Amino acid sequence: MILLSVLLVLMVAAAWLGCAGFARLRAPLDRLHCVAFVNASAGLCLTVAAFVADGASARSLKILLILLASLAAGAVQSHAVARALVYRAGHPKQDDA
DSSP: OHHHHHHHHHHHHHHHHHHHHHHHOOSHHHHHHHHHHHHHHHHHHHHHHHHHHHSSOHHHHHHHHHHHHHHHHHHHHHHHHHHHHHHHHTOOOOOOO
16 A cells, blocks of 8 residues: 555654744744644645545545544634734724625
8 A cells, every 4th residue: 555655654754844934934924824734735645545545445534534524614714813913913903895
């Protein structure tokens, strides 16, 4: 199962790359991109690895649903954190209209 090993190595490499980017970037809003990158890339590698290992089993489908929920919740959470950071920095509120 070389493909499975490659996917797991890619997952760990994506996590390390996200950590390096998080440490390198200065602005908190920029750091949110690193968190979203790790969430999307590592989750995708894990989901593909589950499908490679088990095929379309109940476990791999549950992992796929967790990935989709994590991506949706991660987007909402990143947006909320970004709005809080902008509000905390004292930027003027923009109209939603």
